Amino acid sequence: MSAPHMNPDEFRRAGHAVVDWIADYWATVEQRPVAPSDPPGTVAAALPSTPPTTGGEPVEAVLADLDSIVVPGLTHWQHPGFFGYFPANTSGPSVLGDLVSSGLGVQGMLWATSPACTELETVMMDWLAHLLDLPQRFRSTGSGGGVIQDSASSATLVATLAALHRASGGRWRDTGIDRRYRAYTSTHGHSSIEKAVRIAGLGSDGVRSIEVDPDTQALLPDALRAAIEADLAAGDVPAIVVATIGTTSTTAIDPLPEIGAICAEYGIWLHVDAAYAGSAAVCPELRWSHAGLEYADSYCFDPHKWLLTGFDCDAFWVADRAELIEALTVLPEFLRNAASDSGAVIDYRDWQVPLGRRFRALKLWFVLRWYGAEGLRAHIRSGVALAAQFAERIRADDRFELSAAHPFSLVCFRLRADDDVNAALLARVNGTGRVHLTHTRVAGRYTLRMAIGSPQTTEAHVDEAWTLLANTAKDLLTP
Numbered sequence: 001m002s003a004p005h006m007n008p009d010e011f012r013r014a015g016h017a018v019v020d021w022i023a024d025y026w027a028t029v030e031q032r033p034v035a036p037s038d039p040p041g042t043v044a045a046a047l048p049s050t051p052p053t054t055g056g057e058p059v060e061a062v063l064a065d066l067d068s069i070v071v072p073g074l075t076h077w078q079h080p081g082f083f084g085y086f087p088a089n090t091s092g093p094s095v096l097g098d099l100v101s102s103g104l105g106v107q108g109m110l111w112a113t114s115p116a117c118t119e120l121e122t123v124m125m126d127w128l129a130h131l132l133d134l135p136q137r138f139r140s141t142g143s144g145g146g147v148i149q150d151s152a153s154s155a156t157l158v159a160t161l162a163a164l165h166r167a168s169g170g171r172w173r174d175t176g177i178d179r180r181y182r183a184y185t186s187t188h189g190h191s192s193i194e195k196a197v198r199i200a201g202l203g204s205d206g207v208r209s210i211e212v213d214p215d216t217q218a219l220l221p222d223a224l225r226a227a228i229e230a231d232l233a234a235g236d237v238p239a240i241v242v243a244t245i246g247t248t249s250t251t252a253i254d255p256l257p258e259i260g261a262i263c264a265e266y267g268i269w270l271h272v273d274a275a276y277a278g279s280a281a282v283c284p285e286l287r288w289s290h291a292g293l294e295y296a297d298s299y300c301f302d303p304h305k306w307l308l309t310g311f312d313c314d315a316f317w318v319a320d321r322a323e324l325i326e327a328l329t330v331l332p333e334f335l336r337n338a339a340s341d342s343g344a345v346i347d348y349r350d351w352q353v354p355l356g357r358r359f360r361a362l363k364l365w366f367v368l369r370w371y372g373a374e375g376l377r378a379h380i381r382s383g384v385a386l387a388a389q390f391a392e393r394i395r396a397d398d399r400f401e402l403s404a405a406h407p408f409s410l411v412c413f414r415l416r417a418d419d420d421v422n423a424a425l426l427a428r429v430n431g432t433g434r435v436h437l438t439h440t441r442v443a444g445r446y447t448l449r450m451a452i453g454s455p456q457t458t459e460a461h462v463d464e465a466w467t468l469l470a471n472t473a474k475d476l477l478t479p
């Protein structure tokens with residue numbers, strides 16, 4: 001028997017049904033509970049334990065099971081009442097660009113394995129650098145350049161590896177390192193930094209967690225300098241500082257001008273992680289958050305968080321692409337080709353950990369052409385304005401307090417009550433299924449996070465969240 005491939009006509013018919021299904025999902029997602037409440041194992045128990053022997057199931061049968069088994073077990077990240085973590089936007093143009101990428105099924109590991117995949121990506125990264133007004137040194141027209149990584153975590157890992165290559169004078173790559181190399185980030189630096197440092201072979205002890213200002217949660221430059229001096233005195237080698245624009249906990253902004261000057265003084269690689277807040281820089285009035293970026297050796301943000309481009313899409317730039325490529329290049333015979341040998345092309349496999357790579361630039365291209373700079377700015381501005389309105393409600397109600405500044409679209413707040421009461425508040429409002437918020441700790445205290453940014457969220461949804469919070473607070477605080 002020959003394999004029953006889906007022919008183009010069958011694909012066309014099934015594909016239309018799937019696109020209709022997604023459009024219906026978006027049109028009705030608001031009516032669903034934001035997050036499921038079934039116990040663990042519910043979805044798995046509803047699925048057969050073995051795969052089908054004969055195929056031929058129509059796509060309608062799969063869609064029916066999507067509706068009855070999968071969708072009830074989803075947390076709906078595109079729901080207008082989704083306020084958890086950070087947003088993970090997607091959009092129509094993003095999905096369509098990704099669909100084209102799936103349909104083409106090309107591997108973009110080398111320029112030669114699909115030239116358009118590489119060249120569109122280089123241009124998209126220059127477009128994004130232009131949109132965010134990033135320093136010239138990151139553009140492909142100079143010594144730098146950008147590449148799409150799957151995640152900010154990978155960007156941090158790759159930056160760490162390049163930094164170790166530099167700090168060890170090439171030993172990290174060639175012989176392995178024999179001394180203790182150190183990475184520095186604030187106590188609010190993302191967990192992916194410790195993971196990167198562990199993968200790089202430095203061990204968790206290789207990370208120096210630098211104290212933050214208790215009011216702003218931003219890294220204290222004097223504490224950074226002191227940690228570097230102490231390590232140098234002990235014979236260790238400071239390799240990389242990871243500064244954050246928009247920390248995950250509270251969107252604190254580390255003082256890049258001071259941190260950058262310290263890195264320059266000691267010759268330490270500066271990586272700037274703006275995973276969530278980088279998108280804000282499409283708006284000129286929010287670019288103050290990126291002051292000092294000209295010091296950075298590398299920078300990344302996630303269009304897949306707040307810039308309407310579906311996961312996965314992390315935009316990562318380096319100021320000196322030669323260092324990165326030197327650190328990561330490995331050239332087996334089966335990949336040798338004239339274009340690579342000529343040095344005239346970019347081979348993105350040398351800019352990342354895996355060899356293979358998807359054609360992710362397509363979804364960016366679709367998104368940027370659909371929205372344009374003004375459309376993207378409108379999306380960011382709506383989130384920032386809604387967050388400001390929500391913060392105003394908190395400020396105006398004596399029972400509540402703001403726990404941190406809200407420069408972007410995240411508001412951190414708490415009831416003026418014990419941690420238990422705040423945890424109960426979160427559980428109760430989430431229990432309604434109308435909204436989904438998450439929490440953090442600020443200065444040790446349980447704090448609620450309201451992260452606005454789903455494309456469907458409007459003032460009415462933020463008002464509803466506030467009403468739920470205020471009414472629940474009344475219940476909780478009434479003895």
Ligand SMILES: *Cc1c(COP(=O)(O)O)cnc(C)c1O
Binds near residue numbers: 153154248274
């Ligand atoms: C979300 C986040 C990350 C991790 O992002 P991924 O792309 O999921 O790896 C890293 N750093 C910061 C500051 C974040 O907010």
